[in-house]
Amino acid sequence: MKALLQCLSHTPLVGHVDPEQYILEEVNNVIDEARKRIETFDPELVLLFSPDHYNGFFYDIMPSFCIGTHARAIGDFGTAAGELTVPAELSEQAAQHVMNAGVDVALSHRMQVDHGFAQPLEFLLGGLDKLPVIPVFINSVAVPLPSFQRARLLGDALGQYLASLNKRVLIIGSGGLSHQPPIPELPTANEHIKDRLLGSGRDLPAEERKARTNRVIDAARKFVDDQNTLRPLNAEWDQWFLEVIASGNLAELDQVNNQDVSDQAGKSTHEVKTWVAAAAAMAAFGQYTEQARYYRPIPEWIAGYGALTAAQG
Numbered sequence: 506m507k508a509l510l511q512c513l514s515h516t517p518l519v520g521h522v523d524p525e526q527y528i529l530e531e532v533n534n535v536i537d538e539a540r541k542r543i544e545t546f547d548p549e550l551v552l553l554f555s556p557d558h559y560n561g562f563f564y565d566i567m568p569s570f571c572i573g574t575h576a577r578a579i580g581d582f583g584t585a586a587g588e589l590t591v592p593a594e595l596s597e598q599a600a601q602h603v604m605n606a607g608v609d610v611a612l613s614h615r616m617q618v619d620h621g622f623a624q625p626l627e628f629l630l631g632g633l634d635k636l637p638v639i640p641v642f643i644n645s646v647a648v649p650l651p652s653f654q655r656a657r658l659l660g661d662a663l664g665q666y667l668a669s670l671n672k673r674v675l676i677i678g679s680g681g682l683s684h685q686p687p688i689p690e691l692p693t694a695n696e697h698i699k700d701r702l703l704g705s706g707r708d709l710p711a712e713e714r715k716a717r718t719n720r721v722i723d724a725a726r727k728f729v730d731d732q733n734t735l736r737p738l739n740a741e742w743d744q745w746f747l748e749v750i751a752s753g754n755l756a757e758l759d760q761v762n763n764q765d766v767s768d769q770a771g772k773s774t775h776e777v778k779t780w781v782a783a784a785a786a787m788a789a790f791g792q793y794t795e796q797a798r799y800y801r802p803i804p805e806w807i808a809g810y811g812a813l814t815a816a817q818g
């Protein structure tokens with residue numbers, strides 16, 4: 506088996522506002538099982554698709570997609586901080602291949618990443634530096650957003666490249682499903698936040714980082730009490746999306762309209778494009794079959810929380 510697909514929601518609220526113990530155990534069990542499958546697969550390389558939350562990518566220059574040759578996690582919300590082990594030459598060659606395939610992707614030789622990248626590496630591999638990782642950013646919050654179709658084509662091009670390497674590749678999609686945490690938006694932000702979104706947020710003062718973290722934690726607590734304080738999670742949309750990813754009929758998503766997704770499932774639901782890209786990369790290795798699936802709306806984590814594993818065959 507040359508490739509294994511693991512899609513997983515992320516949420517920085519883990520450990521800050523947790524659901525009831527039995528739900529926590531259920532999720533831990535899902536992650537343990539995923540880890541075991543990965544250990545058995547014994548990957549030589551990881552392809553990781555993740556969004557960012559105005560921690561590494563800003564409106565001073567916002568690419569739709571970016572591949573890193575070096576990446577450093579900031580450790581927001583207490584997630585792991587430090588350097589990822591990135592195979593720089595492979596990353597650069599992958600970017601060239603993607604561009605040759607007709608998908609324009611940015612390249613970063615100093616990528617700053619947040620919990621979106623760090624959490625799956627911690628949960629699934631036990632740390633940031635356990636395996637070589639090609640980090641791929643997909644803009645999922647800063648309008649204008651890339652389409653579902655472009656995310657699929659990005660994933661397909663990367664998958665085609667990695668399939669030619671003859672290595673065992675773990676493909677991870679990090680994010681989604683339905684959710685809308687309180688992430689600021691440029692048109693409605695005050696002057697200070699606007700400046701942060703334009704790039705000064707790359708290096709937040711400690712006090713402001715703490716206030717930002719507490720603001721999201723407070724929002725999660727309020728959301729648990731009243732699910733109209735943020736856009737409600739949409740289990741029906743999430744289940745539909747999971748079914749499409751499991752079926753492998755990814756082109757079915759090409760016509761999905763970005764505005765409809767924001768309206769129906771929340772503005773951060775665009776993080777699911779990491780799953781679309783990851784599944785398309787997996788499909789480039791050959792037909793895949795779903796091995797495991799999990800879903801539960803978890804208001805404490807402001808997340809339609811899901812996981813899906815697929816193997817070749």
Ligand SMILES: O=C(O)/C=C/c1cccc(O)c1O
Nearest residue numbers: 515516517558686721806807
């Ligand atoms: O505020 C942030 O940086 C993001 C918070 C968040 C909350 C819930 C689910 C997610 O995917 C998030 O990124």
Ligand SMILES: [Fe+2]
Nearest residue numbers: 515621680776
């Ligand atoms: Fe997120």
